Each structure stands twice: as structure tokens, then as C-alpha cells.
Amino acid sequence: AKYCREQGAGWYIPSAGEAYRLMIANADKSIDNTLMKNGSKPILGWYWTSSEYGQGEAWRIDQKGKLKRCSKLALRVYTRAVRDF
Numbered sequence: 001a002k003y004c005r006e007q008g009a010g011w012y013i014p015s016a017g018e019a020y021r022l023m024i025a026n027a028d029k030s031i032d033n034t035l036m037k038n039g040s041k042p043i044l045g046w047y048w049t050s051s052e053y054g055q056g057e058a059w060r061i062d063q064k065g066k067l068k069r070c071s072k073l074a075l076r077v078y079t080r081a082v083r084d085f
Contacts, residue, residue: 001013013079014050019047026063046062046070047078048079060077
């Protein structure tokens with residue numbers, strides 16, 4: 001949440017459903033290409049979603065759209081904020 005606030009108004013961590021649709025839409029790498037064109041990194045690895053599985057777990061997603069629940073203390077899970085438009 002702190003990271004999103006630092007980005008400015010309208011930024012948030014997507015839910016599991018929103019993140020899934022984003023990953024599927026990126027199958028042709030069009031989102032990756034736009035990210036890189038604007039100085040950001042492509043979508044690779046695991047990313048947190050804002051969807052919780054319980055007090056100690058949340059859902060994470062990989063670049064292929066695979067969802068997996070995971071301890072909130074897990075390392076090597078990235079955060080990818082999105083913005084309303």
C-alpha cells in the first residue's frame with residue numbers, strides 16, 4: 001500500500017482477477033513492449049495481488065497467469081502497481 005501511495009493518485013495493487021486478466025492480455029508481449037519503451041521492466045516472475053487467502057497468506061501470480069497462494073512473508077515476490085485510466 002505504501003508503494004502505491006508513493007506513486008501518486010490512482011495507483012493500486014490489482015486483485016487476483018485483475019492480475020490474471022493483465023497476464024493473459026500480455027500473452028503477445030504488447031504490455032511488456034510498452035513497459036520497456038517507457039523505461040520499466042517486463043513482467044517476469046511472481047507478483048503479489050491484493051487478494052488475501054487468510055490472515056497469513058495472499059495470492060500471487062506469475063507472468064503466465066498461474067495463481068498460487070503464498071505466505072505474506074515470502075521472498076522473491078514482486079509488486080506491480082497499476083493505475084486507473
